[in-house]
Amino acid sequence: MTPIKHALTIAGTDPTGGAGIQADLKTFQELHVYGMSVLTSIVAQNTMGVKDIHHLPIDFIELQLQSVIEDIYPHAIKTGMIAQKEMMALLATKLGSLQNVPYICDPVMMAKNGDPLLEKDVRSFLRDTLVPLATIVTPNIAEAEDLIDMKIDTLEDMKKAAERIIHELGAKYVVIKGGSLNGEATDVFYGKSREFHILDAPRTDTKHTHGTGCTFSAAITSELAKGIPIFEAVKKAKQFTAAAIAHSLNIGHGYGPTNHWAYRLNASSN
Numbered sequence: 001m002t003p004i005k006h007a008l009t010i011a012g013t014d015p016t017g018g019a020g021i022q023a024d025l026k027t028f029q030e031l032h033v034y035g036m037s038v039l040t041s042i043v044a045q046n047t048m049g050v051k052d053i054h055h056l057p058i059d060f061i062e063l064q065l066q067s068v069i070e071d072i073y074p075h076a077i078k079t080g081m082i083a084q085k086e087m088m089a090l091l092a093t094k095l096g097s098l099q100n101v102p103y104i105c106d107p108v109m110m111a112k113n114g115d116p117l118l119e120k121d122v123r124s125f126l127r128d129t130l131v132p133l134a135t136i137v138t139p140n141i142a143e144a145e146d147l148i149d150m151k152i153d154t155l156e157d158m159k160k161a162a163e164r165i166i167h168e169l170g171a172k173y174v175v176i177k178g179g180s181l182n183g184e185a186t187d188v189f190y191g192k193s194r195e196f197h198i199l200d201a202p203r204t205d206t207k208h209t210h211g212t213g214c215t216f217s218a219a220i221t222s223e224l225a226k227g228i229p230i231f232e233a234v235k236k237a238k239q240f241t242a243a244a245i246a247h248s249l250n251i252g253h254g255y256g257p258t259n260h261w262a263y264r265l266n267a268s269s270n
C-alpha cells in the first residue's frame with residue numbers, strides 16, 4: 001500500500017465551510033491526503049460577507065506550527081489568509097527553513113463579495129516575504145494586479161503578469177486564475193521553464209463560487225504532497241475545481257460554496 005501523504009494548510013477560517021481552512025481540509029480529504037491545519041485568523045463570515053476578524057497571537061501560531069511539524073511532517077504546505085506583517089515574517093522564517101517541502105502560496109486578499117481579508121499596506125509585505133519562497137503562487141486577477149501593480153484585462157495581460165511574477169518576484173511557478181474575467185474560465189500557468197500553458201474550462205453560469213481559489217490551491221497542494229509533477233498537479237486541481245463549481249450546492253444566501261465531492265461523482269461515472 002502507498003504510504004499516506006500529509007498536507008498542511010496555514011490559513012484563516014470560514015465557519016460556513018466554503019472557503020479558508022475548512023475548504024482546504026475538505027479538498028485534502030477528497031484527494032486522499034491526510035489534512036492538517038494551523039489557524040492564523042478566525043473570521044466571522046458567511047456567503048454574504050465578512051463581519052469581523054480575530055487574529056491569533058503570533059506565539060500561538062508558532063506553537064501550532066511547531067506542534068504539527070515535530071509530530072507529523074507535511075509533504076506539502078499551503079498558505080491562505082495571512083493577514084499581518086508579523087505572521088508573514090514568522091512564516092517566511094519557518095517555511096524558508098523547511099527543505100524540499102513544496103510551498104503553495106495563495107495570496108488571499110479579499111472574499112468573493114469584495115470584503116478585505118488583508119489590509120492594503122500589508123500586501124507589499126506578502127509580495128516581498130512569502131511569494132519569493134513559493135514553489136507556486138496562485139493569484140486571481142485582482143491579486144495578480146496588486147502583486148505587480150498592473151491592470152489585467154486580456155489573456156496577453158495575464159501572460160505578461162505571469163512573466164513579471166516569476167522574473168521580478170522570484171516564485172518558481174505561477175498560475176493566474178481567470179475566474180473573474182469574461183468568457184471561458186481560463187488560467188495561465190508559467191514558470192522557470194519559461195513555457196506558458198493555458199488551462200481552459202467551460203464557464204459555469206453560477207454565483208456559487210465562494211472558496212474556489214482556496215479549493216484550487218488546496219488541490220494543487222494535495223497533488224504536490226503526492227509527488228505529482230507541478231503542471232500535472234495544476235491540471236488536476238483545475239478539473240477538481242471545475243467539477244466543484246459545476247455541481248455547486250445552491251446553499252447560502254449569497255455567493256454559496258462549491259461541492260467538494262463533485263470530482264468523486266464525476267470520476268465514478270466515467
Ligand SMILES: Nc1ncnc2c1ncn2[C@@H]1O[C@H](COP(=O)(O)OP(=O)(O)O)[C@@H](O)[C@H]1O
Binds near residue numbers: 209238
Ligand atoms: N464560473 C466558473 N466556471 C468554471 N470555472 C471557474 C468559474 N469561476 C472560477 N473558475 C475557476 O476556478 C478556479 C479559481 O479561480 P477564481 O475564482 O478566479 O479564484 P478566487 O476564488 O481566488 O477569486 C480557477 O481555475 C478558475 O478558472
Ligand SMILES: Cc1ncc(COP(=O)(O)OP(=O)(O)O)c(N)n1
Binds near residue numbers: 043
Ligand atoms: C478565511 C478565508 N480565506 C480565504 C478566503 C477567500 O477565499 P477564495 O477561495 O479566494 O474565495 P472567495 O471567498 O474569494 O470566493 C475567505 N473568504 N476566507
